[in-house]
Amino acid sequence: MSLMRIDDLFHFEKGSLQSSKCTEGEFDFITASSEWKTHNEYTHDCEALVFAAAASGSLGRTHYVNGKFIASDLCFIITPKNQNELPIDLKFYHMIFNEFKDDIVKNTKAGTSKEAIGLKAFGNYKLPYFDIDKQVEAKIQFVNMQESKVELNIELTHQLDLIKQLRQAFLREAMQGKLLTPVTSSGVEKQETGHDLLAKIKAEKAQLIAAKKLKKEKELPPITEDEIPFEIPEHWAWCRLGEICSIKGGKRVPNGYKLLKEPTPYIYIRVSDMKNGTISDNDLHYIDKYVYHGIKQYTIGKDDIYMTIVGGTIGKCGLVPEKFDNMNLTENAAKITPILVDKKFLWKCLDSPFCQSQFIDKTKQVGVQKMALNRFSSSFIPLPPLHEQEQIVAKLEELLAFCDGLEESIKESQGYNEKLLQQVLREALKGEKTEIHA
Numbered sequence: 001m002s003l004m005r006i007d008d009l010f011h012f013e014k015g016s017l018q019s020s021k022c023t024e025g026e027f028d029f030i031t032a033s034s035e036w037k038t039h040n041e042y043t044h045d046c047e048a049l050v051f052a053a054a055a056s057g058s059l060g061r062t063h064y065v066n067g068k069f070i071a072s073d074l075c076f077i078i079t080p081k082n083q084n085e086l087p088i089d090l091k092f093y094h095m096i097f098n099e100f101k102d103d104i105v106k107n108t109k110a111g112t113s114k115e116a117i118g119l120k121a122f123g124n125y126k127l128p129y130f131d132i133d134k135q136v137e138a139k140i141q142f143v144n145m146q147e148s149k150v151e152l153n154i155e156l157t158h159q160l161d162l163i164k165q166l167r168q169a170f171l172r173e174a175m176q177g178k179l180l181t182p183v184t185s186s187g188v189e190k191q192e193t194g195h196d197l198l199a200k201i202k203a204e205k206a207q208l209i210a211a212k213k214l215k216k217e218k219e220l221p222p223i224t225e226d227e228i229p230f231e232i233p234e235h236w237a238w239c240r241l242g243e244i245c246s247i248k249g250g251k252r253v254p255n256g257y258k259l260l261k262e263p264t265p266y267i268y269i270r271v272s273d274m275k276n277g278t279i280s281d282n283d284l285h286y287i288d289k290y291v292y293h294g295i296k297q298y299t300i301g302k303d304d305i306y307m308t309i310v311g312g313t314i315g316k317c318g319l320v321p322e323k324f325d326n327m328n329l330t331e332n333a334a335k336i337t338p339i340l341v342d343k344k345f346l347w348k349c350l351d352s353p354f355c356q357s358q359f360i361d362k363t364k365q366v367g368v369q370k371m372a373l374n375r376f377s378s379s380f381i382p383l384p385p386l387h388e389q390e391q392i393v394a395k396l397e398e399l400l401a402f403c404d405g406l407e408e409s410i411k412e413s414q415g416y417n418e419k420l421l422q423q424v425l426r427e428a429l430k431g432e433k434t435e436i437h438a
Contacts, residue, residue, distance in 0.1 A: 001130050007123030009086055012078045014119070015050070015071030016043055028069040032058035042068040047090050049078040049097060054116040060105040062097040064090060076122065092135040095142055096127060156414050163407050170399045171352035175382050177233040179395045194237035194383040201244050201340045208339075214246055220378055229354070232382045242377025245346065246337040249309075249373055250329030251298035259285035266292040267327040269300060271308050274333065277318035277347070279306070287328060299326045300335040305347050307334045309376065315359035317350045319343070334373055345389035348396055349381060 006012070017039065022029055025040025032055030045068045052061040054074040071077050080088035097104070108121040173179050208214040220240045228238055253259065259268055264286040273279050300306060302325040308316040310332040329335055338346050349355060358379045384392065
């Protein structure tokens with residue numbers, strides 16, 4: 001192995017086509033992006049590497065191509081310079097360029113606001129050169145390992161999908177009362193039933209309306225026998241979501257007002273902050289006190305559940321961490337305040353395939369991208385007595401934690417699979433990479 005400058009090993013030139021001038025056609029149009037496009041003309045018909053030299057998000061990405069193609073003007077087209085004296089296997093050097101990507105970019109890029117790599121700096125960079133037999137041997141090992149990696153990734157992806165289905169099955173069984181040991185009739189008589197709880201909730205709601213803590217709403221229609229979607233335990237009750245909670249929408253900020261990145265006491269919670277059943281603080285936005293006083297009644301609290309009601313995220317729900325208590329809520333979400341119902345149980349119920357399918361159907365029925373709160377509140381909910389709600393939550397947390405462990409194990413296997421693929425190349429380099437810019 002020896003170190004040689006790129007311009008001693010390769011010819012390279014800038015691509016010629018701007019993406020904006022691309023016309024879809026039969027030939028490959030290779031850009032800095034991971035996805036190729038097509039064009040109606042080609043400039044090269046050969047085996048080559050295409051290196052992204054002027055696209056900040058993709059700087060250093062290298063493609064291998066063999067055939068008729070045209071390349072973006074943000075890329076370099078790389079071909080062997082002297083196949084007689086310095087033979088090159090381009091598939092092997094595709095691996096080399098990708099392995100050295102970060103180091104190439106670090107030592108050749110220029111510019112601040114818009115980084116790019118110049119032809120001269122690129123040509124001066126030194127890469128390891130191996131005998132052609134070594135190149136071919138490493139390439140064959142790498143290709144064989146890559147095929148094994150693909151097969152294993154397919155299987156691991158399938159396993160992740162099975163875990164997703166298992167989570168949904170647990171939620172589905174929870175809503176049908178199948179996670180708990182059946183209760184005998186004599187046992188039910190001694191304890192509160194779902195029907196008893198529903199009566200208490202209605203009484204509590206009436207008191208809140210009388211005290212003007214809740215606004216009186218149009219009475220929801222009773223659920224008929226024909227509407228019941230599946231069997232639940234006899235001591236449970238069917239109800240509509242709006243019967244067991246308060247549902248209120250958020251509020252948009254005034255037209256022309258931009259949310260602030262600089263922290264203020266008033267966080268404005270957006271749909272993009274609602275992730276993985278909680279609220280993320282990675283990219284918070286704020287409002288000032290003047291805007292807050294105009295929309296201060298549209299907040300969400302630590303005792304609420306959030307639910308997105310717009311676009312492709314309809315039905316996404318989760319709990320509100322205490323740090324976001326009484327913060328302002330976007331108009332693209334609703335807050336759900338349970339009344340005498342376990343908050344975690346209601347969240348899991350809303351997140352179940354049964355409820356999620358209702359939300360999607362209700363949106364499709366009216367052909368809109370935003371779900372009206374009154375349609376939302378008419379959704380069916382199975383209601384167990386409170387003590388069983390708590391038992392169901394405990395059992396679900398145990399089962400879903402088991403799923404989390406399985407998923408983490410599979411993702412670790414995926415990472416190990418990726419590392420095995422790179423080991424072939426590291427064996428070929430035999431540690432020389434660390435010496436290149438020592």
